[in-house]
Amino acid sequence: MKNTWKIYLLGLITFMVSTSEYVIAGILDKVAASNHVSVAAAGQLITVFALANAFGSPIVVMATTKMNQRKLLILSLTLMVLGSVMTFTLPGFGFLILSRIILALGSGVFAIAAKTAAAKLAPPEKQAGAIGTVILGFSAAIIIGVPIGRVVATAYDWKLIFLGIGNLSLLAIFIIMRMIPATNNGAAIPLGKQLSYLKDPKILLGLGATFFWQLGYGVMYSYIAPFLLTVTAMNGREVSGALFAFGIATLIGSKFGGFMTDRIGNPRTLVGGLVVHCLALVLLSTIASSTFLVIPLLMLWSFSAWSSGPGMQYNLVWLAPQASGIMLSLYGSFIQLGIAAAAGIGGIAVKNTSAGVVSWIGAAAVAIAAIITAVSFSLTSKAAKYERFV
Numbered sequence: 001m002k003n004t005w006k007i008y009l010l011g012l013i014t015f016m017v018s019t020s021e022y023v024i025a026g027i028l029d030k031v032a033a034s035n036h037v038s039v040a041a042a043g044q045l046i047t048v049f050a051l052a053n054a055f056g057s058p059i060v061v062m063a064t065t066k067m068n069q070r071k072l073l074i075l076s077l078t079l080m081v082l083g084s085v086m087t088f089t090l091p092g093f094g095f096l097i098l099s100r101i102i103l104a105l106g107s108g109v110f111a112i113a114a115k116t117a118a119a120k121l122a123p124p125e126k127q128a129g130a131i132g133t134v135i136l137g138f139s140a141a142i143i144i145g146v147p148i149g150r151v152v153a154t155a156y157d158w159k160l161i162f163l164g165i166g167n168l169s170l171l172a173i174f175i176i177m178r179m180i181p182a183t184n185n186g187a188a189i190p191l192g193k194q195l196s197y198l199k200d201p202k203i204l205l206g207l208g209a210t211f212f213w214q215l216g217y218g219v220m221y222s223y224i225a226p227f228l229l230t231v232t233a234m235n236g237r238e239v240s241g242a243l244f245a246f247g248i249a250t251l252i253g254s255k256f257g258g259f260m261t262d263r264i265g266n267p268r269t270l271v272g273g274l275v276v277h278c279l280a281l282v283l284l285s286t287i288a289s290s291t292f293l294v295i296p297l298l299m300l301w302s303f304s305a306w307s308s309g310p311g312m313q314y315n316l317v318w319l320a321p322q323a324s325g326i327m328l329s330l331y332g333s334f335i336q337l338g339i340a341a342a343a344g345i346g347g348i349a350v351k352n353t354s355a356g357v358v359s360w361i362g363a364a365a366v367a368i369a370a371i372i373t374a375v376s377f378s379l380t381s382k383a384a385k386y387e388r389f390v
Contacts, residue, residue, distance in 0.1 A: 003121040006179055007130045010114045013172045014137025017080060017110050019145030020103050020165050021049060026146040026243050027153040027161075028225050034158065035093045039226050040351035046222045046343035048097055049104040054336030056101070057108025068182040069120065072113040077173045079106030084166030088159050106169075108336075111138075120183045139254060143247030147240050150225070154236040197320060197330065205376035206316045207334045209369045213274065213312065214338025216365030217305045219346040219358050220281060222339075226355040231285075232294045242295050249299035250306045257307030261314055267377040270311035274370035276304040281363035285356055315376075 024031065024045055032042035064072055083103035086095060114134050122130035149161045197203050220227070228234045228242055260269040280301035287293060316327040342362075349357045 006121050007118045007133050009175065009179060010118050011133045011135075011137040011140075013077075013175075014111065014114050014134050015140040015145065016165060016168045016172070017077075017107050018138045018141035019149065020080065020084070020162070021053075021107050022141050022146050023149035023161055024049070024100075025222050026150045026225055026239075027158045028223065029229060030153045030158045031096075035096065037093055038351060039223070039355070040347035041093075043222055043343050043347040043350065045097065045100050046218075047340045047347070049100045050336040050340035050343065052101040052104035053108040054333045054340065056105045057112060058333070060105055060109050061112050069113055069117045070176060070180045070182040073110060073117065073176045073180060074173055076106045076110035076113060077169045077176065079103070079109070080169035081166050081173070082106075084162040084169060087162040088166065117180060117183065121181075136251075139247075139251045142250050143244070146247060147244040150236070150240040150243055154240070197327070200319070202376060202380055203316065203319050203327075205372055205379070206312070206319060207330060209372040209376065210312050210316075210331060210334045211338045211341075212365045212369035212372065213277075213305075213308055214335050215342045215345070216277070216281070216362040216367075216369060218339045218342030219349075219365065220284075220301070220362040222343045223346050223350055223355055223358050226350065227284075227358060228294065230354070231356045234294070242298055245295050246298045246302045249302035253303035253306035254309055256303070258310035260307070261311050266311050266314055266318070270308055270315065271370055271374050271377070273304050273307040273311070274366055274373060277301065277308065278363045278366040278370065280304055281359045281366065285359040285363075319380075 028039055028042050031045070032039045035042065061072075064075065067075070079102055083099045083101075083106055086099035086102065090096075090099065111134075114137075118130040118134045149158070152158070152161050198207070224243070224246075225239055228239045229236075234242065257269060257273060280297060284294070284297050284301060287297075313327075313331055316331055320327050342365075345361060346358045349361055
């Protein structure tokens with residue numbers, strides 16, 4: 001496929017763009033200290049980013065439907081440059097919040113445009129694989145970007161991370177201008193059309209499970225650095241190593257979830273993964289007293305959490321195959337809403353209690369997701385049996 005290298009290029013840029021989102025969780029203590037705010041207050045940067053991404057990105061995409069893919073990619077990267085420059089140069093927590101909003105818009109719009117562009121660069125029978133290549137950029141940001149960001153923040157200044165992201169985004173603009181064709185966008189999906197699918201109880205249950213699953217994952221991940229530094233008494237270097245191990249398990253879990261969904265079916269894979277996810281969070285708070293125990297448990301948590309991603313998306317697409325694009329769009333919005341809620345709830349918990357409580361909150365949310373998922377599959381099974389006899 002002659003455009004394969006262009007698709008990989010989009011995946012590489014996605015890695016850089018996604019690092020701007022995920023790296024904050026790995027350096028939250030550094031950000032809080034440099035801005036003279038509490039860790040709980042700094043955690044709201046994750047909330048702000050997620051809300052801006054969930055609501056702002058679709059609005060920007062809908063408002064730019066006449067813009068071709070290349071121009072949309074360039075617009076998103078321009079926002080990345082602006083947000084990065086603001087993060088590096090402007091003082092104060094207020095400006096940092098504003099820069100996170102701009103970075104969220106850039107990151108969200110780029111993710112949408114990059115997956116669309118990759119699909120158009122690939123032949124019809126390989127479009128899913130092309131989108132998967134771009135999605136690998138998100139996983140790579142957690143595997144490589146977050147640990148590297150932690151190392152930079154520990155050795156130098158955390159703002160240097162965003163200086164690098166800004167420069168790389170500027171370079172990416174010139175690369176996109178020369179390498180990516182100016183293909184036209186498809187028709188925009190009106191917000192009213194997207195919301196109409198929420199009237200279907202099975203779809204609503206699927207999205208509800210997605211929300212609580214991401215809430216349970218995000219409430220722990222948002223405060224992972226403070227948790228490791230205080231609850232497990234790791235030092236800065238050990239946290240970097242733990243985050244790297246966590247990222248490796250993320251990639252393996254995502255691949256394993258898709259594989260098992262094909263082999264044993266979505267119900268058993270998804271519910272089983274959520275149960276293990278819940279147990280891993282409980283164990284992190286009860287027996288994770290040393291690095292020797294923490295890292296394997298972190299990997300089990302990451303592995304089980306990310307193994308649910310393919311199943312969550314497959315379930316929604318299976319419920320409404322005629323509207324797979326809308327389902328994935330709604331899935332993305334509910335993911336970001338879960339992240340926003342996680343950072344907010346986690347911030348309140350950390351402020352009023354301790355960092356250790358976030359894993360218990362996460363376990364409770366994932367348990368709710370598992371129950372909703374089991375009920376949803378039960379209703380779907382009963383409906384299918386009824387249709388066979390009618």
